[in-house]
Amino acid sequence: MKIYTRTGDKGTTSLLGGTRVAKHHLRIEAYGTVDELNSWLGLLRDQPLSEQVGGELLKEIQDRLFTIGSNLAMEMEESKKQLPDLHQEDIVRLEAAMDTMNEDIPPLRSFVLPGGQVSASQAHVARTVCRRAERAVIALDDEEFVPALVIQYLNRLSDYLFTLARAWTHAAGAEETPWKPRV
Secondary structure, eight states: OOSOOSTTTTSEEEOBTSOEEETTSHHHHHHHHHHHHHHHHHHHHTSGGGGTTTHHHHHHHHHHHHHHHHHHHBOGGGTTSOOOOOOHHHHHHHHHHHHHHHTTSOOOOSOEESOSSHHHHHHHHHHHHHHHHHHHHHHHHHHSOOOHHHHHHHHHHHHHHHHHHHHHHHHTTOOOEEOOOOO
16 A cells, blocks of 8 residues: 555545545644644653553553544544444543542642643643644534534543643652743
């Protein structure tokens, strides 16, 4: 199988089902941003701290992001085809992981500035990409149907990535920098 097909050379791509759309279509923007997020999670999995906190779950999250991507790439008319699916338990798993991490880190008393430790900083970048993916999916949902669990999962995932960044900061013995607004 060749990686290049030359079918996108004129600025279009195919949805699952065969319809060609512009590469700037909301649907492509949504699943492309989810794909970008998945790449960031691969980088997070490669961090040494992932062996202590979150590594196995990150691999599962990457699988769920492929599920989300396949659902976002599917044409509505074709949506009856068998695709992997998200489940409410996937969201519950993220929440449980956050609750566990929160037991070991200081309570959050203010906003914190991203940074303080390289792995944590990368988790913050992943968090912001996740928020962008969420916004893209919501914009798509304004135009076409998107399963509610996709939006909920991305929302909870950004919370998870924020908590992971804090947990990694703590595990590395680094300090968070609280935001102190000028008045």
